[in-house]
Structure formats: structure tokens, C-alpha cells
Amino acid sequence: MSDQKRELSALLSSAALVMVGGIVSTAANLGERIVIGRLLSPDAYGEVSVGLALLMFALTVALAGCPQGVSRYIPRYKAVEDRRGVWLSGVMITAGLSALFGGAMFVFADAIATQLFETNEAVSFVRLLAIAIPFTASFRIAVAAIRGYENTIYRTVIQNFLDPFLRIALIALLIVAGMGIVAAGAAYLLAAALTLVVSLVFLQRLMPLRGKYRTHVRELFTFSLPLVVSSVIGVLLIQTDTLMLGYFRSSYEVGLYNAAYPLATGLTVALSAFGFLYLPIASRLDADGEHDAIDDIYATSTKWVYVVTFPLFLLLVVFPQDMISLFFGASYTDAASVLPILAAGFFLSVAAGRDRETLSAVGATTWIAIGNVVGLVVNVGINLALIPRYGFMGAGIASVTSLVTVHVVICGILAFKYGITPFSPEALRSYVALPLILLPIAAALSSWATLSLLTLLPALIVVGLTSLVIVGLVGGLEPDDAVVIDLLEDNTGVTIPYVRRWMPEDDSNGENVDSLSAD
Numbered sequence: 001m002s003d004q005k006r007e008l009s010a011l012l013s014s015a016a017l018v019m020v021g022g023i024v025s026t027a028a029n030l031g032e033r034i035v036i037g038r039l040l041s042p043d044a045y046g047e048v049s050v051g052l053a054l055l056m057f058a059l060t061v062a063l064a065g066c067p068q069g070v071s072r073y074i075p076r077y078k079a080v081e082d083r084r085g086v087w088l089s090g091v092m093i094t095a096g097l098s099a100l101f102g103g104a105m106f107v108f109a110d111a112i113a114t115q116l117f118e119t120n121e122a123v124s125f126v127r128l129l130a131i132a133i134p135f136t137a138s139f140r141i142a143v144a145a146i147r148g149y150e151n152t153i154y155r156t157v158i159q160n161f162l163d164p165f166l167r168i169a170l171i172a173l174l175i176v177a178g179m180g181i182v183a184a185g186a187a188y189l190l191a192a193a194l195t196l197v198v199s200l201v202f203l204q205r206l207m208p209l210r211g212k213y214r215t216h217v218r219e220l221f222t223f224s225l226p227l228v229v230s231s232v233i234g235v236l237l238i239q240t241d242t243l244m245l246g247y248f249r250s251s252y253e254v255g256l257y258n259a260a261y262p263l264a265t266g267l268t269v270a271l272s273a274f275g276f277l278y279l280p281i282a283s284r285l286d287a288d289g290e291h292d293a294i295d296d297i298y299a300t301s302t303k304w305v306y307v308v309t310f311p312l313f314l315l316l317v318v319f320p321q322d323m324i325s326l327f328f329g330a331s332y333t334d335a336a337s338v339l340p341i342l343a344a345g346f347f348l349s350v351a352a353g354r355d356r357e358t359l360s361a362v363g364a365t366t367w368i369a370i371g372n373v374v375g376l377v378v379n380v381g382i383n384l385a386l387i388p389r390y391g392f393m394g395a396g397i398a399s400v401t402s403l404v405t406v407h408v409v410i411c412g413i414l415a416f417k418y419g420i421t422p423f424s425p426e427a428l429r430s431y432v433a434l435p436l437i438l439l440p441i442a443a444a445l446s447s448w449a450t451l452s453l454l455t456l457l458p459a460l461i462v463v464g465l466t467s468l469v470i471v472g473l474v475g476g477l478e479p480d481d482a483v484v485i486d487l488l489e490d491n492t493g494v495t496i497p498y499v500r501r502w503m504p505e506d507d508s509n510g511e512n513v514d515s516l517s518a519d
Contacts, residue, residue, distance in 0.1 A: 306431060
């Protein structure tokens with residue numbers, strides 16, 4: 001197997017495990033929102049959503065872009081002293097910032113509650129979230145170090161299982177105990193503290209945490225500094241809608257919007273799965289000057305993420321009221337009007353692939369910041385124009401427009417400066433054919449078909465299998481896709497019929513065979 005296919009196989013093998021973890025994590029995160037939404041009123045759920053948006057903003061500033069820096073630099077060093085020093089450098093940078101921004105959030109909790117909340121419980125809720133920031137930041141740095149070691153299992157256990165399931169269990173218990181919105185703050189604090197302990201235990205198995213070290217604070221900070229801006233703006237791109245809705249409109253509308261939003265973000269599960277090992281692999285290829293290999297892996301992985309994600313996208317667009325009612329209940333069905341808009345935005349993000357990580361791998365992090373700044377300006381401008389008049393529908397339009405803007409900028413830089421794109425000819429055929437063929441059929445069926453707990457999974461399977469057939473028929477398969485088929489057959493023990501007939505021959509096979517024979 002060629003080096004390029006070996007890297008793609010490693011990426012896909014990791015993605016298979018991380019995707020399972022990602023699906024479970026997304027289900028847990030959605031379950032968290034469902035528990036809050038069903039146990040509290042839409043108004044109270046809206047207040048919790050505003051508080052969590054504040055937490056994500058403060059946490060992102062405190063992390064200062066260090067998680068990506070830690071994941072990037074650990075695989076570039078061989079000596080354990082350097083690797084330990086990279087992790088400690090990340091800890092040192094984030095510790096001070098966590099204390100600063102968490103402290104500010106704690107001290108000014110009264111003022112924050114006055115501007116964004118409608119209940120007296122908000123002050124205690126905000127202060128608990130502020131205390132949770134240092135614990136959450138520390139375990140994120142530990143997970144980043146684990147990611148740098150390309151260890152999929154530990155990261156999946158910590159980030160996709162332990163942290164979200166602890167939160168959902170604690171939130172349910174504390175809400176039932178009568179703590180109201182404060183339950184969410186207490187749950188986030190307790191879950192972060194325990195997750196930090198477990199993450200350090202796992203990191204210790206990969207790298208002794210005590211011992212000699214060589215810090216790389218300046219190197220890490222120089223790389224991460226542009227990411228501070230881009231990461232903060234990236235979070236604002238996601239959370240500005242919620243914060244501005246909380247400021248201009250009622251908590252009830254915030255609650256409706258945040259019923260549709262987590263359902264739409266489920267479209268990024270497969271994309272996140274490919275992202276765990278993608279950055280270290282792409283970074284290593286960039287260090288070897290192999291941009292062509294990055295381009296091929298980027299395009300192939302993005303195409304399969306698109307294909308895997310399409311069934312859920314179709315159901316969110318064609319059956320929005322069924323999906324909202326199924327997960328959040330009848331009191332949230334008014335949110336069905338904004339769900340297709342949000343789904344379209346996140347699905348376009350899927351089609352762009354891991355564009356941010358690709359720019360990070362080649363060291364062009366400044367362009368990520370520029371793209372996010374442009375997107376944020378667009379987002380805030382449209383929100384200011386539309387939210388006061390149209391409420392959460394205006395927020396949805398702003399979210400989609402800003403997402404498209406960011407990806408156009410970043411993908412444009414990758415294409416024109418580095419010759420790297422997520423679009424191969426085969427991928428483009430797939431991208432066009434699936435919605436063009438299946439969306440009209442599903443829309444026609446929606447007049448008499450409904451989704452329920454019993455029909456949801458069969459519908460996803462039917463659309464998924466049909467999507468694979470369409471990709472094959474329109475010429476959407478290419479030689480590198482054999483790696484995907486090999487992986488599926490090896491893990492299931494089932495031979496997949498007919499698919500290989502649709503794949504063109506790999507011109508490099510002869511060269512690879514000769515190379516292996518010579519070795």
C-alpha cells in the first residue's frame with residue numbers, strides 16, 4: 001500500500017471509532033438539551049442556552065487556541081521532555097487566562113444577569129459556570145495532548161462518553177431535585193472536575209506527567225495567537241445568535257431556536273470524526289512537503305463525510321416538524337420553520353470538509369482568523385438587521401450566511417495559495433446528484449409519510465443505501481475509495497457486492513506493487 005493510502009486508511013480507521021464516539025456524544029449532548037427542554041419550560045431552557053453560550057465564549061478565550069497548537073507540536077517532537085513541555089506550555093498559558101476570564105464572569109454576574117436573563121436564579125447559574133472554566137480548560141488541554149499522540153480510544157472515552165454522560169446524568173438529577181436552571185451550572189462544574197482527573201490519568205499512560213521538560217511557550221503562543229482571534233470569533237459565529245436573541249427578544253424564542261440548533265449540528269458528527277486524526281496526519285504530510293497527498297486525503301474524506309451525512313440532512317429539511325416534535329415535544333414545534341435553514345448551513349459546512357484544520361496543518365492560521373472575522377461581521381450585521389423584526393428566523397438566516405462566508409474565504413485560500421480543495425470531479429458528481437435526485441422524491445413522499453421513533457432509523461438506512469447506489473451510478477467513486485470498502489469489509493466480515501465494479505482502475509497500482517516487491 002502506498003504511503004498516501006496508508007495515511008487515508010489510518011484516518012478512516014480512526015474515524016470509524018471516533019464516529020461511533022461522536023454519534024454517542026452528539027446523542028448525549030442532544031439528550032442533555034432534551035432533558036433540559038422537557039423538564040423545564042421553553043423560557044427556562046432559553047435561559048440555560050444563553051448561559052451555556054457565555055460559558056463557551058469565556059472558555060474559548062481562556063484556551064487561547066492552545067488545543068490545536070498542542071496537538072500540532074507533540075507529534076513533531078520525539079523526545080518526551082519536549083512533548084511534556086508542549087503540554088505544560090499549554091497548561092501555563094490557559095491557567096492564567098482561565099483565572100482572568102472566569103474571575104471576571106464571576107464578579108460581574110449581576111450585571112450579566114440584568115442584561116441577558118429574566119430570572120433571579122441567573123446570578124448563581126452564571127457564577128457556577130465561571131468556576132467551571134478552569135477545570136474545563138485543563139481537561140481540554142489534556143485531551144489535546146492525547147490527540148497529539150494520535151490515541152483515538154482515550155480521547156473518545158473522555159470527550160465523547162465520560163464528559164457528556166456525566167453532565168446529562170447530573171443535570172437530570174439536579175433538575176428533578178428542584179434546582180431549576182442552577183442545575184446546569186452545578187452539573188457542568190462537577191462533570192468538568194471529574195473529567196479532568198480521568199483525562200490526566202489517561203495522559204499519564206501515554207507520557208509520564210512528572211519529569212524533566214523543555215517548555216515551548218513562545219513557539220506554542222506564536223502558533224496559537226492567530227487562533228485566539230479565530231477561535232473566539234468561531235464561537236461567536238455559533239453563539240452570537242443565541243446571545244443577541246437573548247438581548248433583543250424573549251427567553252421563549254431563545255428556547256425555540258435552541259431546540260432546532262442542536263438538531264442541525266448533528267450533521268457535523270461525521271465531519272468531527274474525521275477531524276481527530278486529520279490534523280496530526282496533515283501536519284506530518286506538510287512537514288514532508290506532500291501537499292498533493294493532503295489534497296487527495298482532504299477530498300476523499302470530505303466526499304465520504306458528505307455521503308454519510310446526507311440522509312440526516314434530508315430528513316431535517318423535509319420533515320422538520322416531525323423531527324422537532326420527536327425530540328423536544330409539541331411545545332417546541334414552532335421551531336420547525338427555522339430547522340431547514342440551519343440544516344442547510346451546517347450541511348454546506350460538511351461539504352467544505354476540514355478546511356480549518358487543513359490551513360492549520362500548513363501553518364496558515366492567520367487566514368483562519370481573517371475568514372472568521374469576515375464571517376462574524378456578516379453574522380452580527382444580519383442579526384442586527386433581522387432579529388429585532390423576525391426573531392429566531394432572522395438568527396437562522398444570519399447563521400447560514402455567515403457559515404457560507406467563512407468557508408468560501410478559507411476554501412478559496414486553500415485552493416489559490418496551496419492548490420488544495422475538497423472537490424475532486426467524482427466528489428462534485430456526488431454533491432450534485434444526491435440532493436438533485438433524492439430531495440424531490442422525499443418532498444413528494446412527505447405529504448403522507450411521518451417520522452416516529454419506529455420509522456426514523458429505517459428511514460436513515462434506506463436513504464443511506466440509496467445514496468450509495470446513486471454515487472456509484474453517477475461515477476462518484478474513485479480508486480482511493482477502495483480503502484473505504486476494504487475498511488468496511490474488514491470490520492464487518494461481509495463482502496460488499498458490485499461496488500468495486502463502479503470504481504476506476506488505480507494507475508499507480510503497478511508502481512506500488514513494484515515498490516513493495518523491491519522492498
